[in-house]
Amino acid sequence: MSEFEPRIICFACNWCSYPGADLAGVSRIQYPPNARIIRTMCSGRVSPAFVLRAFQQGADGVLVTGCHIGDCHYISGNEKAEENMRLTAELLNLLGIGRDRLRLEWVSAGEGTRFAEVMTSFVEQIKKLGKLELKSI
Amino acid sequence: MSVFEEIVQQTKAYYCIDCGVCTGSCPVARVNPHFSPRLNVEKSLLQMGGEIVEDRELWSCLTCGTCSSRCPSMVDYQNFVLSSRIEARKAGREGLPTHEGVLKLMMELQTFAFPQARTGWIPEDVKTSPEGEYLYWVGCLPYFGVIFRDDGTHALQTAVNALRILNRLGIEPAVSPEERCCGHDLLWNGDIESFRKLARHNIEMLKKSGVSKVVCSCPEGYRTLKVDYPNLIGDTGVEVIHISQLLAQGIKEGRITFNSLEKKVTYQDPCHLGRLSGIYEEPREVLRHIPGLQLLEMERNRADAICCGTTGWVNCSSYSKEIQSSRLKEAISTGAQILVTSCPKCKIHFKCALLNNDLSIEVKDMLELVVEVI
Numbered sequence: 001m002s003e004f005e006p007r008i009i010c011f012a013c014n015w016c017s018y019p020g021a022d023l024a025g026v027s028r029i030q031y032p033p034n035a036r037i038i039r040t041m042c043s044g045r046v047s048p049a050f051v052l053r054a055f056q057q058g059a060d061g062v063l064v065t066g067c068h069i070g071d072c073h074y075i076s077g078n079e080k081a082e083e084n085m086r087l088t089a090e091l092l093n094l095l096g097i098g099r100d101r102l103r104l105e106w107v108s109a110g111e112g113t114r115f116a117e118v119m120t121s122f123v124e125q126i127k128k129l130g131k132l133e134l135k136s137i
Numbered sequence: 138m139s140v141f142e143e144i145v146q147q148t149k150a151y152y153c154i155d156c157g158v159c160t161g162s163c164p165v166a167r168v169n170p171h172f173s174p175r176l177n178v179e180k181s182l183l184q185m186g187g188e189i190v191e192d193r194e195l196w197s198c199l200t201c202g203t204c205s206s207r208c209p210s211m212v213d214y215q216n217f218v219l220s221s222r223i224e225a226r227k228a229g230r231e232g233l234p235t236h237e238g239v240l241k242l243m244m245e246l247q248t249f250a251f252p253q254a255r256t257g258w259i260p261e262d263v264k265t266s267p268e269g270e271y272l273y274w275v276g277c278l279p280y281f282g283v284i285f286r287d288d289g290t291h292a293l294q295t296a297v298n299a300l301r302i303l304n305r306l307g308i309e310p311a312v313s314p315e316e317r318c319c320g321h322d323l324l325w326n327g328d329i330e331s332f333r334k335l336a337r338h339n340i341e342m343l344k345k346s347g348v349s350k351v352v353c354s355c356p357e358g359y360r361t362l363k364v365d366y367p368n369l370i371g372d373t374g375v376e377v378i379h380i381s382q383l384l385a386q387g388i389k390e391g392r393i394t395f396n397s398l399e400k401k402v403t404y405q406d407p408c409h410l411g412r413l414s415g416i417y418e419e420p421r422e423v424l425r426h427i428p429g430l431q432l433l434e435m436e437r438n439r440a441d442a443i444c445c446g447t448t449g450w451v452n453c454s455s456y457s458k459e460i461q462s463s464r465l466k467e468a469i470s471t472g473a474q475i476l477v478t479s480c481p482k483c484k485i486h487f488k489c490a491l492l493n494n495d496l497s498i499e500v501k502d503m504l505e506l507v508v509e510v511i
Contacts, residue, residue, distance in 0.1 A: 048284075052242035090283045091243065096251030135250045137317070137338045 006060035006126040008035040010119070011050065013043045015073040016108045017065035023112030031116035032123040035063065042066065043104075044077030048088040051102060055092075058134060061101045061126035065118070068106040078106070100129060140224055141186030148217040152210035153178045159204035159214060164443050165197050168459040172197050174204045174214050181217070190225040196232030196452045200325055201408040201444035215413075222327030232326060232451025236284065240322070240450040243280050247318040248334045255279060256314045258293055263300045266309040272348040272375075273300060273310035276319060276358040281481060288488050291505075292481050298504040299354040299380055305511055306387045310352060315342045321361040322449045324369075336370040343375050350376045352383060354504060356410035356480045363414070379410060381479055381503065385419040388426050395510040397428035402506070403435050403473035405464070405487075406442035407480035420479050420503055427510050433471040443467075445483040446490070461490035469498050479503040 012018040018039045024031060040046055043066025051062045064085055066078040081104065089099035103125070105118045145151050159174040160166045166173055172194045180189055189195055195218070204214045225231070234241045247253070258279055259265060265273075275296050282293030303310050317339060320332035339362075343351065353359035356379065363377035387393040404424060410416045417439045424432045437443055446460035447453040465487060468476040476498050478484055487500045 047237045047239065049237040049239040049242055052239060052246060056242060056246055087283055087286075091280065093254050094279055094283065095243070095246050096253040097246070137248055137250045137334055
């Protein structure tokens with residue numbers, strides 16, 4: 001049997017993390033191709049519902065990325081994201097999906113290498129956790 | 138027979154005499170000119186079911202039951218809405234979810250067999266037992282506690298309070314980690330498939346746990362377990378009790394006494410506890426037995442009580458806010474300092490409304506008040 005390849009949804013903000021992912025690409029930095037990257041205007045736009053929806057639709061992990069604290073294009077959107085994701089993590093724990101399947105990271109537009117590193121380590125983490133089985137009760 | 142003909146048969150909509158008492162009584166119709174229960178029934182009688190299915194106002198009904206309780210022809214409008222919503226859902230329509238759908242997703246995700254962490258919140262000084270006669274039905278409270286932690290609702294505290302009160306009454310209830318969402322909101326939003334899954338799971342859980350009585354602190358959970366499970370799924374094998382009934386009984390038998398509290402309060406009848414389950418007096422009994430507490434009734438009380446403005450976490454609009462504001466004004470006009478309710482959702486909705494207008498009154502859960510005086 002081939003190794004489990006997790007399906008990951010990555011939310012990347014328009015101003016830092018998405019260009020960061022772009023830089024990783026144009027610089028030809030290798031990282032695992034498990035993620036579907038969704039661009040949002042700000043990490044603060046990613047509501048708990050987006051994350052829950054991703055899991056409901058069969059994601060094994062969700063990675064939310066945004067500008068470093070203090071660098072947000074909208075001044076404090078990433079602080080909002082931090083708060084939102086803390087709440088989401090609690091919901092995931094209650095639901096039994098587990099907070100380890102969600103990660104929030106800051107990646108600036110100049111950090112192509114960092115984007116690749118974050119993605120590599122997150123894919124590793126989800127591989128260890130295994131597939132999220134959507135078995136009906 | 139077409140689907141809507143069947144709905145007309147089941148809900149006795151053919152008895153409609155077009156008198157308009159339903160629309161005249163409806164709290165939504167009072168503020169929303171596009172919403173009319175009478176018109177919806179008329180449309181179904183004229184076999185215009187398709188129009189109802191497409192109508193986005195179908196999801197604005199609060200299912201509060203005011204219309205059905207006053208209908209001279211006994212048309213079951215609540216079930217009319219329920220069946221219409223099931224049809225509308227089949228056609229791919231649904232209400233506009235509030236909070237970006239996080240509550241709906243939270244409920245839907247509970248239909249998957251993830252191992253939930255539902256009991257971590259129980260404080261150490263509260264006594265529970267793995268088995269026994271009673272089970273405390275926690276419901277959505279741990280989730281509400283997380284989602285609404287910024288509006289001062291302290292939803293999870295309601296569950297802790299309920300356990301403390303049960304302990305005081307000499308009951309050490311079981312709290313099951315296997316419990317899942319009761320499915321109330323999913324059912325009333327027409328998602329009968331998910332409701333069935335959850336209901337079957339919960340009934341099995343109740344049978345396995347070996348309890349004979351289930352205590353609910355949420356009126357919607359109470360009504361779902363007591364009425365909807367037996368009607369739509371099958372016998373639960375347990376007696377379903379609302380905590381206010383236990384408290385009222387405890388007072389009568391002298392098993393619980395209260396310290397005094399010099400306050401004026403008014404009481405909001407939650408739709409599912411009052412009109413739809415007939416429990417009006419027990420919560421009032423509890424409030425009356427708190428020495429010093431003065432219970433002032435709002436003009437529209439008991440069966441005439443007005444809904445807290447939104448339900449099922451869909452279609453919360455400016456109309457909902459209008460209903461809430463007018464209800465809050467009514468509560469304030471009684472001279473009460475505290476608006477007491479016994480539904481966590483009423484509390485959340487009124488607290489939210491208070492954030493958005495300049496009215497000022499304290500909103501408290503009945504259990505919160507009781508814990509203060511025991």
